[in-house]
Amino acid sequence: MRDLNHLLCESLPGYRRVLRLPKQLFAVCPFDGDCLPSRVRLFDPGSGRPSLPFPHRWNYQDPVWILEAYFWKADEEMGPGRHNRYLDVPGFAPVLVTRDPGMIRAIATATGDREGQFDRDTLPSVGIARATGTDTLLYANGAEWKKQRKIAACPFGKTTLFQPEQFNEFAETFRTTVRSRIEVLREHLASSGHESVEIRLESEVKVVMLEMLTNNFFGAEISYAELRDRYVPALERVIDHIVSDTVKNRMGIPWRRFPSLSKRILQAKEDDAAFEELTHLVLAPRAQKRALWKQFKSDAPDExxxxxxxxxxxxxxxxxxxxxxxxxxxxxxxxxxxxxxxDEVKEIDVYTPEALAGASYLRDVLDETLRLTPSLYFLPRRATTDTWVTTSDERKILIPWGTHILLDVWHANRHEDHWGVEATGFPATEFEPGRWRNLAAKGRATKDILHFGFGHGPRVCPGKHLGELEVGLTVGAFVKTFRFTADHAENPARAGVSTKPADGTLVRMSLR
Known part of the structure; x- marks a missing residue:
């Protein structure tokens, strides 16, 4: 009988859910081990909690607050429940949320294609899949993910990106763009008679980033004006649609099938057409093996x-x-x-890999940026079977099959227990690049002070080295060229697919 139950559990997800139901109804903790999470109530009237602990139509635009709901008043608790919480609603799989860096690292490391390892949870990515397709490195799991990861390894690798030819193309494109933007700013200041100008930089940065991606990385030839006026606005609206579609489209019907009866649907289809057009523009250089395509080792057809x-x-x-x-x-x-x-970048005229590597304080600034305000504010995982997880300090937890796991990087990186004065010399919620030198002076190994800014483990972001290259160039050149300030000390975040400054990066800037 026991063997029959085991066989049914392994082969029939519905059978597992039925077996789980009595424990859910009596609020029995589904986890085991010496690192048990604390239970979170689905509804908690009168608690002052900022949000319900799940996304819905009225809170999906504030996802950081949804994570915050799991740890509402958690600092009053001692023990493993202080940083590990779960939601278990009858009829649904449990949800485990952790802001424990040791647990985040252990689960991220145990994510992969081998039997018994965690999958990347696809539930938060259904909107992306409907917009792009499901056969992607982001959405796939198991053998399909491993195959696509192998294909992407060479063109995204640090060795490829930091080859002199490839790197110099990035640097030259960026210098050309910066020169043109400086000239625009000079003309504006001259005509206005002012010494400084207030501007929201997010849209400008997006154009620069997309230019380096399309023209340097992929070898396309798209003008700055086209990127600024056509492709960036279309992509912004596509990404906004992806976020709302993930929560609102419960039927799972691709919006492309909807008739064009409203301006919103018509605009969405026009944006999708622009996205498709941009995709084919960056694919076209493959035939001539330009830019990254020289390193792309696959005979897969273009489609x-x-x-x-x-x-x-x-x-x-x-x-x-x-x-x-x-x-x-x-x-x-x-x-x-x-x-x-x-002071580090003012004498750098040519941004070589060696020059960037020598700018150690800039590196600390970028690491502190990813710690305090990570782009990827949580990492989704899903248990493929009943799985024991052991942290580096020997704490253990049994995570049952089907559990949705949110590795809450945002709150892990901001908690005083992990990154505060005692551990790093500075308060956890303050921007202090000096904490990285403090940690180095204490002999803390890099593996022990992870900010998870690009994820971690086998499913670390494949574009990590490209992102560091582009951002190093952008921030270094920007500081060298401009002096800039913000009017408000507060720096709140808005979150969607990634996090960004809520004010659109509003700064007052002048030429140095």
Whole structure:
């Protein structure tokens, strides 16, 4: 009988859910081990909690607050429940949320294609899949993910990106763009008679990032004006649609099938057409083996690459824009840090890999940016079977099959227990690049002070090295060229696919 139950559990998800139901009805904890999470109530009237602990039509635009709901008043608790919480609603799979860096690292490391490992949870990505397709490195799991990861390894690798020819193309395109923007700013200041100008930089940074992606990385030839006026606005609206579609489209019907009866649907279809057009523009250089395509080792037909290219264009644009705008936003509020970066980059005329590597304080600024304001504010995982997880300090937890796991990087990186004065010399919620030198002086190994800014483990972001290259160039050149400040000390976030400064990176800037 026991063997029959085991067979049914392994082969019939519905049978598992039925067996789980009595424990759910009596609020029995579905986890085991010495690191048990605390239960979160689905509804908790009178608690002052900022949100329900699940996304719905009225809160999906504030996803950081949904994570916050899991840890509402958690600091009053001691023990493993302080940083590990779960929701278990009868009839549904449990949801485990952790802001424990040790647990995040252990689960991320145990994610992969082998039997018993965690999958990337596809539930938060259904909107992306409907917009781009399901056969992508982002959405796939198991053997399909491993195959696509192998194909992407060479063109995204650090060795490829930092080859002199490839790197110099990035640097030259960026210099050309910066020169043109400086001239525009000079003309504006001359005509206005002012010494400084107030501007929201997010849209400008997006154009620069998309230009480097399309023209340098993929070898396309798209003008700055086309990127600014056509493709960036279309991609912004596509990404906004992806976020809302993930929550609102419960029927799972692709919006492309809807008749064009409203301006909103008509605009969405026009944006999708622009996205498709941009994808084919970056695919076209493959035939001539230009730019990254020289390193692309696959005989897959072009049509098989479309979905991954769409994910990459939208995802890389979001992530690098988030990373760069947060760094600029923090530096705008920390004049001393801005001047220290300037002292490092003011003599750099050619941004070689060696020059960037020598700018150690800029590196600390970028690491602190990813710690305090990570682009990827949570990492979704799903248990493929009943799985024991052991952290590096030997704590253990049994996570049952089907559990949705949210690795809450945002709150892990901001908690005093993990990144505060005792651990790093500075408060966890403050932007302090000096904490990285403190940690180095204490002999803390890099593996022990992870900010998870690009994820971690086998499913680390494949564009990590590209993102660091682009953002290093952008922030370094921006600080060298401009002096900039922010009017408000507060620096709140808005979150969607990634996080960004809520004010659109509003700064007052002048030429140095």
């Amino acid at each position: 098989k690459l479309i979905s991954n290219l769409k994910v990459f264009l939208a995802g890389a644009l979001e992530a690098t824009t988030s990373y760069a705008t947060w760094a600029i936003s923090h530096l705008a509020r920390h004049a001393d840090a801005q001047e220290r970066v300037y």
